Amino acid sequence: MSLPARHGVGEDHARIVTTRADEGLRPVVGGRARVASWTVPSNVEELFAPPAAIAGHPAVRGAARIADEVLAPHAAAADDPARGVDPAHVAQLADAGLLSVRIPRAEGGHGADDRVDAETVELISGACGATWFVTTQHLTPQGMSRGRLTGLADSAVVVCPAGQRYRAGLADASTLAGIATSHLRRPGAPAVRAEPATGGGWTFTGHADWCTGWGLIDLVMIGATTPDDRYVFALLPATERPGLRAGPEIPLAVMAGTRTVALDLDGLQIAAEDVLFDVDGPAWRAHDLARTANTTPASLGLLRRVLLELERVGLGRERAEAVELAAHLAELAADRRAEVYALLTDVPLGVRTAERTALRGEITELTVRAAHALVAARSGSAMLLTSPEQRWAREAAFHLIQAQTAPLRAAQLAAFGAGTPLRRRTEIDTAV
Numbered sequence: 391m392s393l394p395a396r397h398g399v400g401e402d403h404a405r406i407v408t409t410r411a412d413e414g415l416r417p418v419v420g421g422r423a424r425v426a427s428w429t430v431p432s433n434v435e436e437l438f439a440p441p442a443a444i445a446g447h448p449a450v451r452g453a454a455r456i457a458d459e460v461l462a463p464h465a466a467a468a469d470d471p472a473r474g475v476d477p478a479h480v481a482q483l484a485d486a487g488l489l490s491v492r493i494p495r496a497e498g499g500h501g502a503d504d505r506v507d508a509e510t511v512e513l514i515s516g517a518c519g520a521t522w523f524v525t526t527q528h529l530t531p532q533g534m535s536r537g538r539l540t541g542l543a544d545s546a547v548v549v550c551p552a553g554q555r556y557r558a559g560l561a562d563a564s565t566l567a568g569i570a571t572s573h574l575r576r577p578g579a580p581a582v583r584a585e586p587a588t589g590g591g592w593t594f595t596g597h598a599d600w601c602t603g604w605g606l607i608d609l610v611m612i613g614a615t616t617p618d619d620r621y622v623f624a625l626l627p628a629t630e631r632p633g634l635r636a637g638p639e640i641p642l643a644v645m646a647g648t649r650t651v652a653l654d655l656d657g658l659q660i661a662a663e664d665v666l667f668d669v670d671g672p673a674w675r676a677h678d679l680a681r682t683a684n685t686t687p688a689s690l691g692l693l694r695r696v697l698l699e700l701e702r703v704g705l706g707r708e709r710a711e712a713v714e715l716a717a718h719l720a721e722l723a724a725d726r727r728a729e730v731y732a733l734l735t736d737v738p739l740g741v742r743t744a745e746r747t748a749l750r751g752e753i754t755e756l757t758v759r760a761a762h763a764l765v766a767a768r769s770g771s772a773m774l775l776t777s778p779e780q781r782w783a784r785e786a787a788f789h790l791i792q793a794q795t796a797p798l799r800a801a802q803l804a805a806f807g808a809g810t811p812l813r814r815r816t817e818i819d820t821a822v
C-alpha cells in the first residue's frame with residue numbers, strides 16, 4: 391500500500407510530528423490537525439470530532455486549552471514520582487470549572503450535560519493521565535455531598551451531616567477530595583470495619599490499600615463496612631491524626647506521580663458529623679456494579695490520543711501499515727464510543743448493565759492493543775522515557791484495573807481472547 395499524497399509527509403515532517411508528539415499534541419477539536427505550517431487532514435480526528443455544540447461549549451474549549459498548553463507538556467513529569475502531578479495544574483482545572491462540569495452555574499460549575507463532561511474528560515486524560523486520575527477521585531464525594539447518587543435509591547441511603555458541611559467547596563472544587571473505597575469491592579472479611587461508637591459516631595479499623603492524591607487533596611472519603619452489612623462513608627481532612635496513618639508513596643509502574651498511598655486505620659474515631667453516607671450494603675454493591683460497567687471517558691480519551699499518534703507516526707515516517715491500522719481501529723473505536731455515550735446519556739443507570747460491561751471490556755482491550763500498535767509503529771525510540779508511547783502503553787494497562795470489578799475482569803479477559811480462539815496443539819514439531 392502506498393501512502394496517500396499529503397502535504398508535509400517526509401523526514402522533515404516526521405521530525406516535527408515526533409517533536410510535537412513527544413511534547414504532547416492535543417487532539418484538536420473539530421476536524422483538522424495543525425502540524426507546524428502544514429495542514430494534514432486526519433481521518434482519526436474526524437472520526438472522533440464531537441458535534442459543533444459540544445466542541446464549542448466553554449468547558450470543552452477550556453479543557454482543550456489547558457490540556458494542550460498546560461497538561462500535555464508536563465505529562466512526563468507528572469508520571470515521574472520525583473516530580474509528580476503539579477498542584478497548580480489541578481488548581482487551574484478547578485478554577486476553570488473542569489472538576490465541576492455538571493454542577494449548576496450558581497454553585498461554580500458549568501451546568502453542562504454528561505456528553506460535554508465526557509468530552510472534557512477525554513481531553514484531560516488524553517493529555518495527562520496522572521493529572522486526570524488525581525482529579526477524578528473528587529467526583530464521587532462531590533456527588534455524594536449533594537445528597538444522592540444517580541441510580542442509587544434514596545431509600546437505601548441515610549444522608550449524614552458531612553455533605554452539607556462540605557457541599558459548597560466540593561461543588562466548585564475549591565476543596566479537593568480523594569477516596570479510599572475500592573477495598574469495599576473485595577470479597578471476604580472487610581478490609582476496613584466500622585463499629586458503632588457512642589454519640590452516633592463510628593470507630594474505623596483496618597487497612598485501605600489505595601488512596602490517590604495524598605498531599606494534594608484537602609479531604610479524604612473513607613468507606614468502611616458495618617457489622618449489619620451497611621457501608622459508612624466518612625469525609626475527613628486528609629491529614630494524619632490519632633488512628634489514621636498514611637503509608638509512604640507506593641512505588642508504581644504507572645500513575646507514579648499521583649501520590650498514591652495506603653491508609654492504616656487503627657481505632658480511628660469518626661464523629662457523627664464527619665459521616666457523609668450510611669448506605670445499605672446490597673444496594674451499594676448493585677449500584678457500584680452498574681456504575682463501574684460504564685466505560686470511562688478517560689479510557690476513550692487515551693484511545694483517541696493513541697490512535698491519532700498512530701496515524702501521525704505512520705504519516706511522518708511513511709509507515710503505511712500504521713496509517714491503515716489507525717484508520718481501521720479508529721472506525722471501530724468511534725463506533726463503540728458512540729454506543730458508550732448513547733448508553734450514558736439515553737439509558738438509565740442499572741439498565742443494560744451486561745451490555746455496558748462487555749463494551750467496557752472491549753474498549754479497554756482495544757486501548758491496550760492500540761497503544762501497543764503505536765509502540766510497534768514508532769519502534770525502539772518508543773521505549774525512551776522521553777517518548778510518550780511507553781507511558782501511554784502503561785496508562786492503557788492502568789485503565790484495565792481502574793475501578794475493576796469481577797464481571798468487568800471477565801469481560802476484559804473475553805475481549806483479550808476474542809481474536810484468537812483457543813486451540814490445543816496435540817503435538818509440537820521441534821524440528822522446524
Ligand SMILES: Cc1cc2nc3c(=O)[nH]c(=O)nc-3n(C[C@H](O)[C@H](O)[C@H](O)COP(=O)(O)OP(=O)(O)OC[C@H]3O[C@@H](n4cnc5c(N)ncnc54)[C@H](O)[C@@H]3O)c2cc1C
Nearest residue numbers: 569570571572573599600601602642645650791792793794
Ligand atoms: C495507581 C492506583 C491508584 C489507585 N487509587 C485508588 C484510590 O485513590 N482510591 C481507591 O479507592 N482505589 C484506588 N485504586 C484501586 C483500584 O480501583 C483497584 O486496583 C481496583 O479496584 C482493583 O482492586 P484490588 O487492588 O483490590 O485488586 P487485587 O489486585 O485483586 O487485590 C487483591 C489482593 O492484593 C492485595 N493488594 C491489593 N492492593 C494492594 C496494595 N496496594 N498493597 C498491598 N497489597 C495489596 C490485597 O490484599 C488483595 O488480597 C488504585 C489503584 C491503582 C493501581
